Amino acid sequence: MFNEWFGLIFVLVNFILVLAMYRIFGRTGLFVWIGVSTILANLQVIKTIEIFGLTATLGNAMYGTAFLVTDILNEKYGKKEAQKAVWLGFFTLLVMTIIMQMVLIFDPHPDDFAQGSLETIFGMIPRIAIGSLAAYLVSQFADVYIFSFLKKRFPKDSQFWIRNNGSTMLSQLLDTLVFTTIAFLGAFPFDVWIQIVFTTYLLKWIVALLDTPFGYLAKRFDVKD
Secondary structure: OHHHHHHHHHHHHHHHHHHHHHHHHOHHHHHHHHHHHHHHHHHHOOOEEEEOOEEEEOOHHHHHHHHHHHHHHHHHHOHHHHHHHHHHHHHHHHHHHHHHHHHHHOOOOOOOOOHHHHHHHHOOHHHHHHHHHHHHHHHHHHHHHHHHHHHHHOOOHHHHHHHHHHHHHHHHHHHHHHHHHHHHEOOEOHHHHHHHHHHHHHHHHHHHHHHHHHHHHHHOOOOOO
């Protein structure tokens, strides 16, 4: 049960740090978090774990924070600011992919000990990055537009949970299908891939539920932008 209860702590820490960034740095902190979360989520996703008896990849909590951030931006500053954050995350991931692939090309010193570890981590990045870039754009822009649509239908402050969960859960389904197909189909046995699809979306769904109270807290922050 270690992964289950530690996973809950991990999720809460992620969201608390998002609020801390927003509280201290305002809107700028949210834009910075988008870049940080995009990179860290794509590094974490390389690691597979067992949770609730099923195979899953890490990165779901960190990636989920990006959706919370775009929802906060959309809620408090409008759709254009949320779209700006999406593009920021996209180019952050693109830059990391290009730079780290060039890093791997350098001939290591005979006494170097990092090349093998870097190849293990970033050697998978091109395929993961392609899957992530495609899934990121599809799901994040879907999240922004669905949130904006729901905001018109459910505009009350008390209905934020509908906007937040509705947009995130639908867009995360798109994200899961696009990403796991490009990044992992064929890399794992098919039955393991199916488990990854199921557990990835299940974990994202749980994360989406857990992020709602933090969204309400962020709405009440009186921050200087």
